[in-house]
Amino acid sequence: MLLYHDPRAPNPRRVRIFLAEKGVAYDTIEVSIAAAAHQTEEFRRKNPIALLPVLELADGRVLRESMAICRWVEESHPTPNLIGVDAWERAQIEQWNRHAELELLWPIAQVFRNTNAFWQDRIKQSPEFGEIMRDHVGRRFDWLDRELGTREYFAGDRFTVADITALCGIDFGKVSNLRINAATHPNLAAWHQRVSSRPSAKA
Numbered sequence: 001m002l003l004y005h006d007p008r009a010p011n012p013r014r015v016r017i018f019l020a021e022k023g024v025a026y027d028t029i030e031v032s033i034a035a036a037a038h039q040t041e042e043f044r045r046k047n048p049i050a051l052l053p054v055l056e057l058a059d060g061r062v063l064r065e066s067m068a069i070c071r072w073v074e075e076s077h078p079t080p081n082l083i084g085v086d087a088w089e090r091a092q093i094e095q096w097n098r099h100a101e102l103e104l105l106w107p108i109a110q111v112f113r114n115t116n117a118f119w120q121d122r123i124k125q126s127p128e129f130g131e132i133m134r135d136h137v138g139r140r141f142d143w144l145d146r147e148l149g150t151r152e153y154f155a156g157d158r159f160t161v162a163d164i165t166a167l168c169g170i171d172f173g174k175v176s177n178l179r180i181n182a183a184t185h186p187n188l189a190a191w192h193q194r195v196s197s198r199p200s201a202k203a
């Protein structure tokens, strides 16, 4: 199994953490976004929309989209379970993973894309939209701090893929100076400490 990734990007990290939790061995190829290595014709043959991560199986089949990759890994390596054991838990984890993706990771990525000099000559930026997204993330931190006052993890009382998505999103905020303030968001900070202390967080 071969993972095409960029070590600095949040979506490939989701898959690396997922694989680390599963204890699955895999090889990696670094595709540097900074060097535009993901825009080459060769990489576009793996993913025509030039995004990471991509997982290539031993038989040459390729999978893209972090969650599609995670679901494939979950089914081929069922333990430890990270996506739910029954209909209700699977729905809960799906709900919280979607929240983590759409309410954290995506807006946090938009702050970076629209305000950081890294993207200046690569895409059309809207700094105003970036700042709107920054405010949005701040309000989502308030909400998640309240949620995490009632339980230890995003989707309940155990670590799941929803925590992986949220961790990768929140950690990626650092580059845009979006950080959890433990004084104002103690529950979110405690959760972050809890999930960051897992060995997989280093993946």
Ligand SMILES: N[C@@H](CCC(=O)N[C@@H](CS)C(=O)NCC(=O)O)C(=O)O
Pocket: 009, 010, 011, 012, 033, 038, 050, 051, 052, 053, 064, 065, 066, 067
């Ligand atoms: N929904 C996709 C998102 C993939 C994505 O946006 N990847 C980013 C890295 S985190 C990327 O490759 N960006 C390169 C670019 O925008 O040019 C997934 O979950 O795999």
